[in-house]
Amino acid sequence: MANTVRISDLDFVFISYREPNADENYADLLNIVPWAKRVHGVRGFDNAHKAAAEKSETDFFISIDGDNRIDPAFLLQTLDWTKTNPKAVHRWRAKNSINGLIYGNGGIVGWPKNTCLEMKTHENAEDEQAKIDFCWTVPHENLHNVYSTTMINHTPEQAFIAGYREGVKMSLDKGKKVKPEEFMQTIQPFNLRTLLTWMSVGADADNGKWAILGARCGCYMATLDSNYDVTLVSDLEFMSNKFSRMMMDIESDMQSYGNSLRQRLGLPVADLDAEQSRFYKFCQTPHRNKGVQDRE
Structure with missing residues (x-):
């Protein structure tokens, strides 16, 4: 992997299940990232993210939740792998559409493809902690910046x-x-x-x-x-x-x-x-x- 990579050179995969606003959020994403792919209706968080990794043609890819809308400024960024662990999940913060909270919940996530394919979490977990969330058993870089809004109040x-x-x-x-x-x-x-x-x-x-x-x-x-x-x-x-x-x-x-x-x-x-x-x-x-x- 090169020492730097532009966000705009990475694959984006939109992961949706049954979010009532998923289609309009995906349309919004395509206006910003025309090459974005989509995984829809895969049951299980681990399975859905593995399906996203399979769709990615880049070794590091960006996942966008079905209830998330991104800031176009994210596309202008460049990642420098001397600053963070390239084998770790990179999680940026999002702003919550209901209470204004700003933290990692619902935010943009960057995935090393191999890390995603090899992890065993949620429905595939072998460790009790891994059944709840990715963060307990998969290496993470929790990052400061906010590049999206999690839109969770459609219904x-x-x-x-x-x-x-x-x-x-x-x-x-x-x-x-x-x-x-x-x-x-x-x-x-x-x-x-x-x-x-x-x-x-x-x-x-x-x-x-x-x-x-x-x-x-x-x-x-x-x-x-x-x-x-x-x-x-x-x-x-x-x-x-x-x-x-x-x-x-x-x-x-x-x-x-x-x-x-x-x-x-x-x-x-x-x-x-x-x-x-x-x-x-x-x-x-x-x-x-x-x-x-x-x-x-």
């Missing part, structure tokens, strides 16, 4: 599932469940702040309350239901069926889960209305990009 179901999955994952310690009495002392400060934002902010956004409810429900199940299997968040078909089966009154359920989390975990979950959510997001320090390979 109530999409918003709920996005919130639920992060509610579960942010309630774990290195992919493992945490005892309720140890929760506040065990969860990493960044993850705790991120979790609380998911569970409190976004009433001003379309379907934002569904994401808030999903996050509260996910945190509750992961922490307060001893029989809950946290690996189920990796099965999007299961998650969709779960949403369809749930009989929800969004306002009363938000209150019910919020009260349980406050009382049983000591979490300062806030019931912010639309105006308060807008104020919270307005007061956040604006993100400033640095070098494309600067780490978090």
Whole structure:
């Protein structure tokens, strides 16, 4: 592999499953990256990313989630392999369309093709930690810059599932469940702040309350239901069926889960209305990009 490579010389693969806004997001991507390929409908995160790797004709490729819209400025960047590990997954941050959070969730990902093909995660995992996310068993470079927006509020179901999955994952310690009495002392400060934002902010956004409810429900199940299997968040078909089966009154359920989390975990979950959510997001320090390979 050469020491440098232009982003515009890499293959891009759009990975979609059942995102309701996937087609319009792919059309937007093609306007920016006309050579972008697509993998659609492959069940399982590991399987879908391996299918993307098979489509790539470059040794390092870029994956774009079905609910993600990229910043054209990303195409102007050049990667220098003396700055980061060329065999590691490169994950850039994204801005969340509901709560304004900026972190790796839903962002652009750069994959060494061989690393992707050889990994065993999620549905193919041999290690318990690997069933939840890529980051625990696959080498990662978590990078500072933001080059996309994760658009996860097209429908109530999409918003709920996005919130639920992060509610579960942010309630774990290195992919493992945490005892309720140890929760506040065990969860990493960044993850705790991120979790609380998911569970409190976004009433001003379309379907934002569904994401808030999903996050509260996910945190509750992961922490307060001893029989809950946290690996189920990796099965999007299961998650969709779960949403369809749930009989929800969004306002009363938000209150019910919020009260349980406050009382049983000591979490300062806030019931912010639309105006308060807008104020919270307005007061956040604006993100400033640095070098494309600067780490978090």
